[in-house]
Amino acid sequence: MVTTASTQLPVYDYRPGDGPVLVFLHYWGGSARTWQPVLDRLPGRAALNLDFRGWGRSRELPGPYTLEQFAHDTEAVIADAGVTDYVLVGHSMGGKVAQLAASARPAGLAGLVLVAPGPAKPAATVTPGYQEGLSHAYDSDESAAAARDTVLTATALDDETKARIVADSRSCAEEARLEWPLRGIAEDITSAARAIDVPVLVVAGEHDRVEPAGVLRDNLLPYLARASMTVLPRSGHLLPLEAPDALAQVLRSEWGR
Numbered sequence: 001m002v003t004t005a006s007t008q009l010p011v012y013d014y015r016p017g018d019g020p021v022l023v024f025l026h027y028w029g030g031s032a033r034t035w036q037p038v039l040d041r042l043p044g045r046a047a048l049n050l051d052f053r054g055w056g057r058s059r060e061l062p063g064p065y066t067l068e069q070f071a072h073d074t075e076a077v078i079a080d081a082g083v084t085d086y087v088l089v090g091h092s093m094g095g096k097v098a099q100l101a102a103s104a105r106p107a108g109l110a111g112l113v114l115v116a117p118g119p120a121k122p123a124a125t126v127t128p129g130y131q132e133g134l135s136h137a138y139d140s141d142e143s144a145a146a147a148r149d150t151v152l153t154a155t156a157l158d159d160e161t162k163a164r165i166v167a168d169s170r171s172c173a174e175e176a177r178l179e180w181p182l183r184g185i186a187e188d189i190t191s192a193a194r195a196i197d198v199p200v201l202v203v204a205g206e207h208d209r210v211e212p213a214g215v216l217r218d219n220l221l222p223y224l225a226r227a228s229m230t231v232l233p234r235s236g237h238l239l240p241l242e243a244p245d246a247l248a249q250v251l252r253s254e255w256g257r
Contacts, residue, residue, distance in 0.1 A: 054176025
């Protein structure tokens with residue numbers, strides 16, 4: 001595993017191996033290590049994962065912390081690592097970033113796997129009141145733990161994973177923490193989604209209360225020209241942590257070469 005940090009780019013880890021390279025993008029409140037359980041189940045597979053600007057090891061990088069900036073950063077990290085054949089694997093907020101990055105039709109992009117992604121068209125439940133409440137989800141360790149247990153997950157997790165979720169959600173720049181709930185989640189990117197020209201697999205959790213499968217069917221799939229969808233049973237929103245075995249199997253089945 002090669003870890004690269006610079007004063008300009010987000011910190012990222014690149015693991016050479018079989019391709020195409022899986023480029024992992026994390027959720028609001030997560031970090032590169034959110035994907036570690038999935039990576040552990042894909043030995044020998046080329047992979048790149050990063051901490052978004054303002055989050056985790058990249059929390060000291062200055063803004064903006066917009067979805068557009070995250071998409072540009074993703075493209076810059078891919079270029080910096082010398083990756084030329086890759087699949088974007090985006091979770092939640094990272095799934096919305098992946099849609100924006102893919103809409104530019106970059107050379108080398110083979111496909112998308114959107115894991116419980118933020119849909120291209122915001123759900124009707126994303127009201128100003130909802131956004132204001134969401135913006136306080138990570139105000140304290142206690143509120144982050146409550147969000148984890150009552151909203152984000154539907155399965156039991158071990159104590160180490162539960163502690164990691166809280167730590168990651170609190171390891172961020174203040175402006176980065178607020179950007180997604182107050183602006184990014186409500187951004188309509190349907191025109192960008194329509195421009196995506198590679199195969200897209202949408203992966204939903206059966207009991208996801210954040211991005212339910214029905215919302216993804218109505219607010220994302222209609223805007224994607226080459227999309228299919230699968231639902232992982234018994235899982236909530238944090239699929240990389242709740243269902244790493246099933247998610248790794250999905251990635252092997254779709255992009256196993």
